[in-house]
Amino acid sequence: MSKTLLTRILLLIVGIIITIDCAVLMIIGKINFGSVVPFIIGVIFVIHGIYWERIRRFIRHHPLFKRVWYGLWGLFILWLISFMVFVWSLQQQIKQSKQPAPAVAAIIILGSGTVAGKPTPTLAKRLDTAVPIINAQSNALVVTSGGVGFQRTRSEADIMATYLNDAHDISFERILQEGKSTSTEENLRNSQALLAAQGVSITDPIAIVTSDFHTIRAAAIARHQGYQQPITVASPTPLSIRYNAWFREYFAFASGWLLGEY
Known part of the structure; x- marks a missing residue:
């Protein structure tokens, strides 16, 4: 399996999971920063998984869009790092919270x-x-x-x-x-x-x-x-919903920071 095909499959699977999960949340009324933003990310992943080759061909012929495309992927990597830091911080907080009160x-x-x-x-x-x-x-x-x-x-x-x-x-x-x-x-x-x-x-x-x-x-x-x-x-x-909850909580935390809740 080629690296390109593996990337497309991974983007498609992750995108579908995120999109469906957030769509269900919004259908039951939980329309907020923590459900809308991941939904948009999921849709972008699905689009990239389906149209990867077309997108690559397009940006090869449009230098400006190529810079934007790589810039967005760079931002995504930075976001991923911040998410990993959040998860680590959350695990430390959970350990502390389980100490006898x-x-x-x-x-x-x-x-x-x-x-x-x-x-x-x-x-x-x-x-x-x-x-x-x-x-x-x-x-x-x-x-x-x-x-x-x-x-x-x-x-x-x-x-x-x-x-x-x-x-x-x-x-x-x-x-x-x-x-x-x-x-x-x-x-x-x-x-x-x-x-x-x-x-x-x-x-x-x-x-x-x-x-x-x-x-x-x-x-x-x-x-x-x-x-x-x-x-x-x-x-x-x-465990069945733990990592999904952590993912959504990251965006909820970011939303709270933007709204000045802390």
């Missing part, structure tokens, strides 16, 4: 979607991960954070609190429900007021429970908002 004043559990009045598997993992800390630290306040989704009647925070009570016998009296947020930034910002009303300051150590792939961004947003001792607690992501 020290004493905290509060435990904020970030929302991640519900289906038919129940937490999604990802959200259930976050809640299950929070339970040992909740049980071990009886004085820590618990905050479930998530608003009312599209065509929903109950807030995500309410569904999360119900899950903790039904599945793990965590008393409702111990749970503060932040039921208005629609993003991580709002999750953490809105939780501040609830905690302040209970005498907990963002200068106190506060555990933030989220999915492992989300820990870097959650910690960065928290520090930007003034949380002085945020302690991220990582819930595991199934």
Whole structure:
């Protein structure tokens, strides 16, 4: 198999996988920087895989486009390096987040979607991960954070609190429900007021429970908002979707930086 053919096949396979994955996300309503940009990259890969020879012939006869083409590939390589650095940083953050949690004043559990009045598997993992800390630290306040989704009647925070009570016998009296947020930034910002009303300051150590792939961004947003001792607690992501989640999180992290979230 020639090098050219191998390159085309690789571009085509990777492009199709990325395009389908992001298209599904956008169809179910997750239209954001982390789904649109990878979708565009996937489409470009597919086009290159199909029309590789035509593109090469075209740029050979148009020097300006040739420089642009090689320049874009150079940018892609730089992006790939930055993605590898992000993945390495994420792995280090995940390892740190799996250390036993020290004493905290509060435990904020970030929302991640519900289906038919129940937490999604990802959200259930976050809640299950929070339970040992909740049980071990009886004085820590618990905050479930998530608003009312599209065509929903109950807030995500309410569904999360119900899950903790039904599945793990965590008393409702111990749970503060932040039921208005629609993003991580709002999750953490809105939780501040609830905690302040209970005498907990963002200068106190506060555990933030989220999915492992989300820990870097959650910690960065928290520090930007003034949380002085945020302690991220990582819930595991199934291997079947782990690397896909890391890929999308890279773009979500970049989006948050562009939007000034940290």
